[in-house]
Amino acid sequence: MRGNDFSKIPTHAEDFCHVLHQTYREKKMLKKFALTLAMLICVSTTAMAQKTIVFAVDATWPPMEFLNSDKEIVGYSIDYMTAAAKAAGFTPVFKNVAWDGIFAGLATGKYDAVCSSVSITEKRKKTMDFSTPYFKVRQALIVPRDSNVKSLADLKGQKVGGQIGTTGYFAIKGADGVVAKSYDEVGLAMEDLKVGRIAAVVCDDPVAANYAMDQYKDTLKIATTIETGEVEFYGIAVKKGNKEVLDLVNKGIEAVSKTPYVQELQQKWIGQ
Amino acid sequence: MSKKNVVIEVGDGAAIPDPEDKGLFTAWRISFFGTIAIICYLIIAKPDPYLDIIKFLPDGIMVTFKVTFASIGLALVLGLIAGLGRISKNRFFNLAASTYIEVVRGIPLLVQLFYIYFALGNLIRVPDMVAAIIAMGFCYGAYMGEVFRAGINSIDDGQTEASLSLGFNRSQTMRYVILPQAWRTILPPVGNEFIALLKDTSLVSILAVSDILRRGREFASESFLYFETYTMIALIYLMITLVLSKLLSNMENRLSHYERR
Numbered sequence: 001m002r003g004n005d006f007s008k009i010p011t012h013a014e015d016f017c018h019v020l021h022q023t024y025r026e027k028k029m030l031k032k033f034a035l036t037l038a039m040l041i042c043v044s045t046t047a048m049a050q051k052t053i054v055f056a057v058d059a060t061w062p063p064m065e066f067l068n069s070d071k072e073i074v075g076y077s078i079d080y081m082t083a084a085a086k087a088a089g090f091t092p093v094f095k096n097v098a099w100d101g102i103f104a105g106l107a108t109g110k111y112d113a114v115c116s117s118v119s120i121t122e123k124r125k126k127t128m129d130f131s132t133p134y135f136k137v138r139q140a141l142i143v144p145r146d147s148n149v150k151s152l153a154d155l156k157g158q159k160v161g162g163q164i165g166t167t168g169y170f171a172i173k174g175a176d177g178v179v180a181k182s183y184d185e186v187g188l189a190m191e192d193l194k195v196g197r198i199a200a201v202v203c204d205d206p207v208a209a210n211y212a213m214d215q216y217k218d219t220l221k222i223a224t225t226i227e228t229g230e231v232e233f234y235g236i237a238v239k240k241g242n243k244e245v246l247d248l249v250n251k252g253i254e255a256v257s258k259t260p261y262v263q264e265l266q267q268k269w270i271g272q
Numbered sequence: 273m274s275k276k277n278v279v280i281e282v283g284d285g286a287a288i289p290d291p292e293d294k295g296l297f298t299a300w301r302i303s304f305f306g307t308i309a310i311i312c313y314l315i316i317a318k319p320d321p322y323l324d325i326i327k328f329l330p331d332g333i334m335v336t337f338k339v340t341f342a343s344i345g346l347a348l349v350l351g352l353i354a355g356l357g358r359i360s361k362n363r364f365f366n367l368a369a370s371t372y373i374e375v376v377r378g379i380p381l382l383v384q385l386f387y388i389y390f391a392l393g394n395l396i397r398v399p400d401m402v403a404a405i406i407a408m409g410f411c412y413g414a415y416m417g418e419v420f421r422a423g424i425n426s427i428d429d430g431q432t433e434a435s436l437s438l439g440f441n442r443s444q445t446m447r448y449v450i451l452p453q454a455w456r457t458i459l460p461p462v463g464n465e466f467i468a469l470l471k472d473t474s475l476v477s478i479l480a481v482s483d484i485l486r487r488g489r490e491f492a493s494e495s496f497l498y499f500e501t502y503t504m505i506a507l508i509y510l511m512i513t514l515v516l517s518k519l520l521s522n523m524e525n526r527l528s529h530y531e532r533r
Contacts, residue, residue: 165493195393
């Protein structure tokens with residue numbers, strides 16, 4: 001339409017009105033066309049009867065889930081769930097949501113599930129349901145490169161940071177005499193560690209590896225992986241009682257976990 | 273065509289809390305006692321989450337007050353300098369002050385907080401709370417500067433002329449004649465800025481400074497009681513600001529004592 005505009009340059013005001021009207025009508029037709037198209041798509045998807053599951057993702061947790069330079073949500077969990085969706089026959093939609101409040105949104109039904117490296121804990125199980133585990137983690141302690149701290153016990157009276165509401169942060173709070181400091185994103189904690197406002201950061205080991213061995217490899221290192229008694233497992237969190245979504249997700253995870261694709265993903269995102 | 277002049281008057285309406293209102297049910301009393309009543313009711317009727325939340329918050333409240341008082345102190349100093357700079361005849365001083373105000377007022381407070389917090393971190397090592405205070409004070413100093421300038425300008429030129437003719441120099445005039453009088457005009461808007469600053473300190477929670485909001489969020493993220501926690505946080509902020517606004521209006525009342533006679 002843009003190319004035609006020159007031929008439509010009016011000489012009189014009346015013509016101008018006419019042209020305006022015409023473009024208006026064209027626009028209207030275009031709108032109608034778009035609407036029909038949209039409806040067709042809708043109908044066809046319902047015909048295929050694929051359920052859409054909306055996953056909330058806090059994309060600040062590399063390499064598990066993060067935004068790449070094209071502003072797409074990528075990472076291990078995303079690939080895993082996409083494969084699981086293919087196997088179980090549902091359409092996954094990933095929605096970027098801030099971690100703080102991600103479970104509140106789940107409870108109010110803003111999305112169907114949380115796929116954001118959620119460790120399965122007893123306390124969380126009381127307010128939400130979890131899928132079968134799909135990844136195993138430990139908590140890692142990150143310190144500056146020149147530090148000789150070996151464990152959380154060496155950090156009495158010092159500030160240690162973690163992301164708010166994560167098992168890493170709870171581990172700091174549980175440690176005797178350590179001042180816990182909560183951050184909205186783990187990246188902000190790393191930044192503060194880099195400039196020396198805090199003495200250490202605790203987070204899941206794949207994330208710790210990403211920061212300490214890749215992004216900040218000149219300044220930070222992993223001191224230790226903390227044995228918190230039990231190993232933690234990531235699961236997909238769904239609203240309590242939402243069996244329909246849970247069954248679909250479980251079906252997908254079970255199918256994928258038996259394939260060699262898991263090793264492939266491990267290679268792709270985590271290395272080792 | 274006759275032109276009708278439409279004038280929108282921005283005058284002094286009744287202040288809230290209105291010192292003239294002698295009735296039993298003033299807006300301030302309803303909100304203040306309402307807030308207290310709701311807090312008490314929640315704690316007594318449902319001590320399970322609400323009492324725990326209240327117990328979790330006190331150190332956060334202290335941090336909020338610390339940040340507020342320290343940054344208002346810094347802002348007053350910066351504001352006085354900037355305000356004097358704005359009316360100064362010294363071209364350099366004047367330009368520097370005007371540029372400072374222009375720049376700071378053009379950047380959102382949250383962006384400034386992030387900027388100063390992380391930029392400062394790369395230059396010098398300051399604790400997080402100090403960085404937050406510097407950022408808040410730096411920003412509010414610009415707003416204070418405009419308040420000071422307006423207050424000083426509100427004093428009649430005759431005062432300056434009289435003072436100069438009595439043999440005071442310019443800085444003596446400012447110090448002994450203008451500022452003592454301008455103080456009365458400046459105080460109410462400074463008080464408003466103070467309350468605004470107290471509310472804006474909730475932004476520093478984003479920098480991992482453990483103020484009321486941060487403490488609340490920590491509580492909520494662990495207990496998943498988002499609604500209950502934020503209800504309590506809102507009520508506590510409201511109670512603090514209501515007390516402060518009452519104090520402020522009382523102070524204004526006493527200061528305007530001379531004008532009323």
